[in-house]
Amino acid sequence: MSLTMLLSSLGTSIANVALPTFVHALDASFQAVQWIVLAYLLAVTTLVVSVGRLGDLWGRRRLMLAGIGLFTVASAACAGATGLWMLIAARVVQGLGAAIMMALTMALVGEAVPKSRAGSAMGLLGTMSAVGTALGPSLGGVLIAASGWPAIFLINLPLGCVALILAYRHLPLDRQAVARPSFxxxxxxxxxxxxxxxxxxxxxxxxxxxxxxxxxxxxxxxxxxxxxxxxxxxxxxLVRPSLFRDRTVRTGFITSALVTTVAMTTLVVGPFYLSGALRLHAATVGLVMSIGPLVAALVGIPAGRGVDRLGVRRMTFMGLAAMASGAAALSVMPLVSGIAGYVVPLATLTAGFAIFQAANNTAIVTGVEPSQRGVVSGLLNLSRNLGLITGASVMGAVFSLASGTTDIAAAGVNAVVSGTHAAFGVAAALIAASMVLIARSAPHAPAVAA
Known part of the structure; x- marks a missing residue:
């Protein structure tokens, strides 16, 4: 399951670095080749909840095997595409396979791992997701330089085959339902x-x-x-309304979207600050930007163990507190602090994100009945994707508005700094709102008689 999480996150990030190559190789505009990335994102976002529910009804093992196979075959089709729209169509199918893997991975792990070790398992999955996100751009660049753009899809073939064999051998057989509800x-x-x-x-x-x-x-x-x-x-x-009447589950979904919006701010605003304000070269910008996913990957497993030992609620607040302090520091950092003034708060923020994800995912997946874990896992992934999409749009708009110009590439240093401070100020406010929501979701303790 860790390998399926790696594959699906790698599929999200590895194609971005190839966009300039696609423009020349496929003789298309930059706006057109962006659909190679967008098609995958749309397929995952629109289908992740539905396939999670299908897993609950038809069998998670059976559907997971189909999803891994579909992702692997679609990767081969992407590599063999001879035109832009053929590649986009293959990416849609690849996104469907990724949606299945994303939706069912947490559900299968939640079913197989004892509740006392669920935090460690969720932390490991978070680590693999961060590794895939961090590895995508660098691995993609190496593969393109060595063998051309089809190599970024061909790399999925051996990994997909290994994942398929492991899943076939080790995933528990699906239970036969007496009466299967309709989809x-x-x-x-x-x-x-x-x-x-x-x-x-x-x-x-x-x-x-x-x-x-x-x-x-x-x-x-x-x-x-x-x-x-x-x-x-x-x-x-598809989604039982009673699911959202559970305050803990409802709050978990909302805060997951808010927190992921904040995490996306580092990816949207960070490059402009590093290049426009600190005047770093592109290679240095990429190196600094990789620190966030690297920290998240390193913190994921210890965070999961902390959830098992200290409890979900304590670790949730610990993660949110770290994110709030990192975002607040980024919202007021002086330009003279240089790279260190950006890296230290960034590492704090992303470490807090990894802690929150491990705690929140554990609380939700283990807190619902087993028959609903597939759709709940799908909803968790949906909230994350919606946060990424919203963060890219809204935080980019906040940055642009605060900088006072629509041409960010030509903006002066002071304008870039103002936009960065405003964006991370909004991010800190979103984390504060998440902390309030989590605090209010706690069950009220019964009154003690005098």
Whole structure:
């Protein structure tokens, strides 16, 4: 399962570094080749909840094997694509396989690992996800330089085959249900359309929110309302409304999206500050940016063990406190502090993110009944993806607005510093809001008689 988590996160990050290569190799515009990345992201975002529910109904082992196989075959199709749209179509299929792996990995681990060790397992999965994210750009650059762009997809073939063999040999057999509920196709289609509209509203326009973005956002809002109404009357709903009546689960999903939005701020704003304010070369910028995923990878396993020993709630607040202090420091850091003034708060923030993820995932996955773990795991991954999408759009807009210019590449040092401070100031406020939500979600202790 750690290998499937690595594969799915690697598929997200490894293609970004190849975008300039795709422009020349496929004779396409930069706007067109961006769909190679966006197609994968859209497929994962729109389908991750539905395939999680399918796993609950049809068998998680069976669907996981299909997902790994689909991801591996689609990777071969990506490498063999002879045109842009053929590659984009293959990336959609690859995204479907990744959605299955993402949705079912935590559910299968939550089922197989004793509750006393669930934190360690979730920490390991978080580490593998961070490793895949950090490894993608550097590995992609090496593979492209050595063998050309198809190599960034061919690398998935041996890894996918190993994951498939291991999953076939070691995953427990699916239990045969006496009466299998029907799958909510209507709700699944509506949710996919709603999520696609929201994702496109946040990503189209290259940072400019125009009329098309507004229409798509309105469609997403209406779709969300219709989905809630449909699910409340469905005989076998995709997402049971009662799931969100659990305050701990509801708060966990919301704070996961908020915290991931903050984590995305480091990826969106960081490069502009490092290059525009500190005047670092591209190679140095890449090196500094890799520190965040590296810290998250190193902290993941110890954080999981801390969850097992100290408890979910204590570790959740510890992670949020670290994130808040890191974001607050970045919001006021003076320019004279140089690279160290950015790296130390960045490491603090990303370490806190890893701690929070291990604690929050453990609390939610182990806190629901086994028959719902697939859809809950899918919802957790969805909240993370929505945070990434929202962070890229909203935090980029905050940075641009505070810097006072739409041409960030030509902005002066003071404008870049002002935008960076504003973006991380908003990030610190989001973490503070998350801490309030977590505090309010605690069950009230019974009154003690005098």
């Amino acid at each position: 909510d196709y209507r709700g699944s289609l509506l949710l996919a359309m709603t999520l696609a509209a929201y994702a496109l509203a946040m990503t189209l326009g290259r940072g400019k929110f125009g009329a098309l973005n507004a229409v798509l956002l309105c469609i997403a809002i209406v779709g969300a309302g219709l989905f809630a109404a449909i699910e409340s009357t469905a005989a076998s709903p």
